[in-house]
Amino acid sequence: xxxxxxxxxxxxxxxxxxxxxxxxxxxxxxxxxxxxxxxxxxxxxxxxxxxxxxxxxxxxxxxxxxxxxxxxxxxxxxxxxxxxxxxxxxxxxxxxxxxxxxxxxxxxxxxxxxxxxxxxxxxxxxxxxxxxxxxxxxxxxxxxxxxxxxxxxxxxxxxxxxxxxxxxxxxxxxxxxxxxxxxxxxxxxxxxxxxxxxxxxxxxxxxxxxxxxxxxxxxxxxxxxxxxxxxxxxxxxxxxxxxxxxxxxxxxxxxxxxxxxxxxxxxxxxxxxxxxxxxxxxxxxxxxxxxxxxxxxxxxxxxxxxxxxxxxxxxxxxxxxxxxxxxxxxxxxxxxxxxxxxxxxxxxxxxxxxxxxxxxxxxxx
Amino acid sequence: xxxxxxxxxxxxxxxxxxxxxxxxxxxxxxxxxxxxxxxxxxxxxxxxxxxxxxxxxxxxxxxxxxxxxxxxxxxxxxxxxxxxxxxxxxxxxxxxxxxxxxxxxxxxxxxxxxxxxxxxxxxxxxxxxxxxxxxxxxxxxxxxxxxxxxxxxxxxxxxxxxxxxxxxxxxxxxxxxxxxxxxxxxxxxxxxxxxxxxxxxxxxxxxxxxxxxxxxxxxxxxxxxxxxxxxxxxxxxxxxxxxxxxxxxxxxxxxxxxxxxxxxxxxxxxxxxxxxxxxxxxxxxxxxxxxxxxxxxxxxxxxxxxxxxxxxxxxxxxxxxxxxxxxxxxxxxxxxxxxxxxxxxxxxxxxxxxxxxxxxxxxxx
Numbered sequence: 001x002x003x004x005x006x007x008x009x010x011x012x013x014x015x016x017x018x019x020x021x022x023x024x025x026x027x028x029x030x031x032x033x034x035x036x037x038x039x040x041x042x043x044x045x046x047x048x049x050x051x052x053x054x055x056x057x058x059x060x061x062x063x064x065x066x067x068x069x070x071x072x073x074x075x076x077x078x079x080x081x082x083x084x085x086x087x088x089x090x091x092x093x094x095x096x097x098x099x100x101x102x103x104x105x106x107x108x109x110x111x112x113x114x115x116x117x118x119x120x121x122x123x124x125x126x127x128x129x130x131x132x133x134x135x136x137x138x139x140x141x142x143x144x145x146x147x148x149x150x151x152x153x154x155x156x157x158x159x160x161x162x163x164x165x166x167x168x169x170x171x172x173x174x175x176x177x178x179x180x181x182x183x184x185x186x187x188x189x190x191x192x193x194x195x196x197x198x199x200x201x202x203x204x205x206x207x208x209x210x211x212x213x214x215x216x217x218x219x220x221x222x223x224x225x226x227x228x229x230x231x232x233x234x235x236x237x238x239x240x241x242x243x244x245x246x247x248x249x250x251x252x253x254x255x256x257x258x259x260x261x262x263x264x265x266x267x268x269x270x271x272x273x274x275x276x277x278x279x280x281x282x283x284x285x286x287x288x289x290x291x292x293x294x295x296x297x298x299x300x301x302x303x304x305x306x307x308x309x310x311x312x313x314x315x316x317x318x319x320x321x322x323x324x325x326x327x328x329x330x331x332x333x334x335x336x337x338x339x340x341x342x343x344x345x346x347x348x349x350x351x352x353x354x355x356x357x358x359x360x361x362x363x364x365x
Numbered sequence: 366x367x368x369x370x371x372x373x374x375x376x377x378x379x380x381x382x383x384x385x386x387x388x389x390x391x392x393x394x395x396x397x398x399x400x401x402x403x404x405x406x407x408x409x410x411x412x413x414x415x416x417x418x419x420x421x422x423x424x425x426x427x428x429x430x431x432x433x434x435x436x437x438x439x440x441x442x443x444x445x446x447x448x449x450x451x452x453x454x455x456x457x458x459x460x461x462x463x464x465x466x467x468x469x470x471x472x473x474x475x476x477x478x479x480x481x482x483x484x485x486x487x488x489x490x491x492x493x494x495x496x497x498x499x500x501x502x503x504x505x506x507x508x509x510x511x512x513x514x515x516x517x518x519x520x521x522x523x524x525x526x527x528x529x530x531x532x533x534x535x536x537x538x539x540x541x542x543x544x545x546x547x548x549x550x551x552x553x554x555x556x557x558x559x560x561x562x563x564x565x566x567x568x569x570x571x572x573x574x575x576x577x578x579x580x581x582x583x584x585x586x587x588x589x590x591x592x593x594x595x596x597x598x599x600x601x602x603x604x605x606x607x608x609x610x611x612x613x614x615x616x617x618x619x620x621x622x623x624x625x626x627x628x629x630x631x632x633x634x635x636x637x638x639x640x641x642x643x644x645x646x647x648x649x650x651x652x653x654x655x656x657x658x659x660x661x662x663x664x665x666x667x668x669x670x671x672x673x674x675x676x677x678x679x680x681x682x683x684x685x686x687x688x689x690x691x692x693x694x695x696x697x698x699x700x701x702x703x704x705x706x707x708x709x710x711x712x713x714x715x716x717x718x719x720x721x722x723x724x725x726x727x728x729x730x
Contacts, residue, residue, distance in 0.1 A: 054538055057534050060436060078717070079728055090715060097523060138464075141462055158462060165527070165530055169423055172422035172425055176421060177726070351458075352443070352445045354443055354445070360441060361444060
């Protein structure tokens, strides 16, 4: 990430008019309340991960992890230099030591805090720093998964399980050093988030807004999950990045064309709640995935995105050119279309297609 | 590991005379009871990881993880082929998906079960298979650590935290498929083990007995930790390996010479409780580390061992030659002595030397 150009502001607007979101109004909340119709409401009555034995196992582990009680903040701050630069390097190194794929930092903007948690309790917007933790999703499984085989959740949860481990450990450690720290990670059923991650990812320079409506990292594409530790530890914020994605996504529509629910916009960016973004149709995306009889989350946008390709030498060479040249972008988009980026590789499939029905495992679909 | 020669029996004897070990008689147990003298007994009265804030944080996370209650074994076995070969491939792939570094399998020999747990309850030796999970220790931190800076525990716990995550998830998943499964992982304070890991590592072909008295893997050297899931799932056992280590360790004494407590034998192998092995003087090793004023575990044997060097192309080339040629072994040992394998790289140090004293953090040493 050191090679990516840093800029003062994210490449998409974050305006003054952003309204804080109520955590009850996320896709899961709306679906559960029936706003997406009765079929979707029925489907989410049983948590999605509980459909598939592997994700159900992962869920129990990460759910248990999230119940770890916060240790007290040390009464005295540790006898170490309180130099924000040094502390930033230190905490990032600690994250990498724990196997994070990318560590970044930013200040938490007030607008990134949810207004209320899922139980309707108001959330206080504080002045805090965010230690952002990024974990790649497993590419091989993503490549083998068709999107209708129940591997979407296991793939995401693999990242979330590791994020939980890192976030809980770092938060516990920071509190021992004498600063408050609150781990923020998913999946959705883990009731930890008091902030929205996308603005933090933009501000900390993890990526830029993509056509898929989510933040894209130049090395991981859409194939990652992110967590954060919010803290009053003095830290230096990273800067946003500009690797030319706004032009790229303007020309490339692979994710939109691959989306089985037509939830990704084929048009231009819009202003949405004060954010400049391609607007994902959350209702379509969620409704499709929640009622997907042969799986959970489909991941088609992630695996079809050319930026999600693994970090091999040839792909990294292309990355280096894309960042520098509009022509390279245009050629790469053509090539991605021709080569069928993210095609399914069923030969690499290792899992059984099993689903629960009446509390018993049955062959899926 | 597919390139390593497989053999019918481990390259060191496991005889019929092996007596099951009482878990109360491990180094921690003996030290705690005063068998290693009053100074060591006093030192282990406070758990070692609690000396250092980073390992204390890791400890709380992995300890909490280990409290996850076992989910029930599904009443019906899942509708999947009960072909041991297929199931072995499947469960190994699931482990790799969860980021294990090496997956292996073996039958658990009766002698590998502890006779009693740490509370004195007898442990039943059952006929079970072991799914062995191996996680590399972080090499960069190992290289930077001097062994008297409190990084020994954080390095081991990084591996254990990830092992715990994988073992708990796999065990939960196997139970959902309808077979019993019991996760086995450390560190010592996690009360999970009903078996000794070294015999499983030998039988599953993870490595051979080394001069340091522990099992050495050809790609990770001594730089790894291992866990297991014991299960009655039908599995095919891997075969033990022979990569020429018995001759190598006979000629090489780097670990013995680097051991700050002279706990590693410079002589030949002996028979110990029915196992053929170089005998580590556990009392010396434990006493040194437990009373190490400037740290926790020293890791000097791990970092000085030439086999622990990272898996870069040149090192892997040397590995390939070592496995085939006695002459290559002799040259490599000379080279390792000349080049000072595992020298400290203090420039890569990222941590603060902090220790608890009277519940407050102080600069260490």
